[in-house]
Amino acid sequence: MSQNQVPAPDAAPAPDAVPAPDAAPEPVAGGLANLTGLLPQGDLAAGAGENAIELKATEGLSQGQIVRRRFWRHRGAIVAMVFLAGIIVLVTTSIGWGPIPGWWKHNYSSTYPIVNPGGAPTLVVSLTEGVHIGEHPFGQDTVGHDMFAMTMRGAQQSLTVMVLIGLLATVIGVLVGATAGFFRGKADTLLMRFTDMMIAIPVMVIGLVLGHWVNGASALTLGLALAFVQWMAMSRLVRAEFLSLREREFVDAARVAGASSTRIIVKHILPNAVGVIIVNATLLMSVAILLETALSYLGFGIHFPDISLGNLISEYQSAFAQRPWLFWWPGFFIITIALSVNFIGDGLRDAFDPRQRRIPSKRKMARAARKAAAR
Numbered sequence: 001m002s003q004n005q006v007p008a009p010d011a012a013p014a015p016d017a018v019p020a021p022d023a024a025p026e027p028v029a030g031g032l033a034n035l036t037g038l039l040p041q042g043d044l045a046a047g048a049g050e051n052a053i054e055l056k057a058t059e060g061l062s063q064g065q066i067v068r069r070r071f072w073r074h075r076g077a078i079v080a081m082v083f084l085a086g087i088i089v090l091v092t093t094s095i096g097w098g099p100i101p102g103w104w105k106h107n108y109s110s111t112y113p114i115v116n117p118g119g120a121p122t123l124v125v126s127l128t129e130g131v132h133i134g135e136h137p138f139g140q141d142t143v144g145h146d147m148f149a150m151t152m153r154g155a156q157q158s159l160t161v162m163v164l165i166g167l168l169a170t171v172i173g174v175l176v177g178a179t180a181g182f183f184r185g186k187a188d189t190l191l192m193r194f195t196d197m198m199i200a201i202p203v204m205v206i207g208l209v210l211g212h213w214v215n216g217a218s219a220l221t222l223g224l225a226l227a228f229v230q231w232m233a234m235s236r237l238v239r240a241e242f243l244s245l246r247e248r249e250f251v252d253a254a255r256v257a258g259a260s261s262t263r264i265i266v267k268h269i270l271p272n273a274v275g276v277i278i279v280n281a282t283l284l285m286s287v288a289i290l291l292e293t294a295l296s297y298l299g300f301g302i303h304f305p306d307i308s309l310g311n312l313i314s315e316y317q318s319a320f321a322q323r324p325w326l327f328w329w330p331g332f333f334i335i336t337i338a339l340s341v342n343f344i345g346d347g348l349r350d351a352f353d354p355r356q357r358r359i360p361s362k363r364k365m366a367r368a369a370r371k372a373a374a375r
Contacts, residue, residue, distance in 0.1 A: 068351075080341075097156055108307060111145055114140055122136050154310075157306065160223060162288045167281075176239075178270070275352030279348045293334055296314060
């Protein structure tokens with residue numbers, strides 16, 4: 001090789017062959033099976049799978065739609081709502097309420113000739129004869145009062161007290177809790193120490209004092225009086241919610257934009273705390289009807305000539321062995337109303353709580369897998 005001759009460069013090494021990308025996984029139809037199959041097992045164990053399923057199920061829905069969907073899935077709450085609505089319709093339309101006329105022919109304050117021996121109920125439910133209502137389906141007392149009309153009147157008064165206590169105690173609790181939680185400082189100290197003092201006194205003792213003070217009053221007066229002993233738990237829950245929400249970014253943004261404290265509370269914080277308020281208001285109502293029943297039973301609630309369910313139980317407790325129907329029907333309505341309100345509150349709690357997730361059953365998972373295999 002001469003000096004002027006330039007050696008040919010070495011051939012460039014061939015680049016390593018780039019491996020062909022793995023084939024993309026084929027999409028698997030069938031919501032839950034798709035998400036479960038594509039997520040790593042470790043993420044599923046950590047809870048990412050449940051989050052993805054929840055996000056997939058609520059994709060494109062507003063907060064109100066999500067809450068309604070979760071509530072309608074709670075079978076106990078739906079059944080309880082049907083029972084409570086049926087009771088309200090029955091007690092409202094049967095003997096009349098205010099300007100609403102009733103379809104029942106007997107009055108709760110009048111006496112009638114005793115039909116059956118001892119005033120036994122005329123209601124008969126038989127497989128052969130069917131359902132026979134008769135003149136006095138719930139029976140009569142010793143002087144001839146119609147127990148159906150009296151029970152309906154007692155349920156009306158107890159429901160009135162329950163609603164009044166629930167609404168007024170909720171308003172007071174929200175006002176106290178929101179003021180203490182948002183402004184803090186001296187307002188928080190003063191309001192919470194007063195709340196602690198009220199909590200330290202047993203509710204029944206305060207109720208007895210107020211019941212004695214409004215002795216023989218109407219359901220309206222008793223409900224307004226008892227509402228002032230039922231707001232403490234609501235105020236502490238609302239305060240805790242406001243202490244948490246007032247530190248959020250959207251509250252800081254509202255302050256920077258020049259919003260007043262009242263506007264921040266009403267327009268920004270309160271809508272985010274409405275779930276806690278609604279749930280505890282329903283539970284408060286269930287406690288309220290039991291409180292009214294207890295006070296009427298002890299003689300410090302509604303008195304004759306007016307009637308409540310607790311008053312009926314107190315009046316006829318001595319007749320439990322001989323004429324148990326006088327005791328059964330008021331007790332049945334008390335238990336049904338209290339349980340219905342409790343179940344509705346339980347359903348609302350599950351609907352408003354974002355941590356509550358519906359776990360699919362094995363049957364639904366198997367059905368989704370079969371659909372995916374068929375496609």
